[in-house]
Amino acid sequence: MSESVFAVPVSVSGKLSACGKFPCMNSPFTLKAFVLLLFSLAHEPLSGDETKPFQGRLHTTKPFQGRLHTIPGLIEAEHWDEGAADVAYSDVDEVNKGEPYREKTQVDIEKRSDASNGHGIGWTKSGEWLIYTVEVKESGTYDIQMPVASNKQGGTFRIEINGTDLTGEITVPDTGGWQTLKMITHKSVKLTAGTHKMKVVMIKSGESGSIGDIDYFRFIRKS
Ligand SMILES: [Ca+2]
Numbered sequence: 001m002s003e004s005v006f007a008v009p010v011s012v013s014g015k016l017s018a019c020g021k022f023p024c025m026n027s028p029f030t031l032k033a034f035v036l037l038l039f040s041l042a043h044e045p046l047s048g049d050e051t052k053p054f055q056g057r058l059h060t061t062k063p064f065q066g067r068l069h070t071i072p073g074l075i076e077a078e079h080w081d082e083g084a085a086d087v088a089y090s091d092v093d094e095v096n097k098g099e100p101y102r103e104k105t106q107v108d109i110e111k112r113s114d115a116s117n118g119h120g121i122g123w124t125k126s127g128e129w130l131i132y133t134v135e136v137k138e139s140g141t142y143d144i145q146m147p148v149a150s151n152k153q154g155g156t157f158r159i160e161i162n163g164t165d166l167t168g169e170i171t172v173p174d175t176g177g178w179q180t181l182k183m184i185t186h187k188s189v190k191l192t193a194g195t196h197k198m199k200v201v202m203i204k205s206g207e208s209g210s211i212g213d214i215d216y217f218r219f220i221r222k223s
């Protein structure tokens with residue numbers, strides 16, 4: 001639920017109490033606010049997380065098609081969580097410049113025959129991000145393999161787990177063209193067993209004018 005909806009009943013609470021024990025029902029606005037208040041309390045109980053906007057918003061995303069990503073394993077870049085813009089993902093422009101592969105989205109999905117699952121993400125820009133709900137089966141040290149493509153030197157991105165930087169900046173190299181995927185590997189990240197929110201954050205564009213195309217993230221346990 002968005003913060004703006006939650007703010008409505010709070011702002012009219014004085015008006016509700018002015019009518020005694022029960023809310024005034026003669027005003028459509030007040031009735032709507034009361035219904036919103038009940039809905040907010042039922043679905044969004046206040047907790048410690050609500051004081052932290054970042055963590056508070058993360059729990060509203062859901063795995064794509066109900067399928068939790070598991071680690072070790074392969075996470076398709078195009079299978080970020082379901083949820084609204086700026087909750088499950090953030091994108092710099094409203095249109096999907098690529099393929100209508102999943103529900104209407106602002107994220108740019110590229111159809112490509114050389115990619116796993118026939119799709120990846122493309123047209124990536126600084127400031128964009130994507131959330132993936134993941135279940136780490138075994139605590140340990142992992143390498144992350146990622147097929148990427150870039151025409152000229154690409155940009156940088158990082159991977160976070162529950163809001164903490166996991167990888168530092170990963171650079172997308174010049175792969176010889178947008179249609180040429182090359183595997184890059186980020187080595188030795190430590191993960192703890194459990195369900196986590198993985199966030200891929202686009203940091204800085206490269207000579208290509210973009211960060212790079214990404215096909216998937218494969219987590220391989222090393223120790
Ligand atoms: Ca877009």
Ligand SMILES: [Ca+2]
Pocket residue numbers: 076077078115116117118119120214215216
């Ligand atoms: Ca893919």
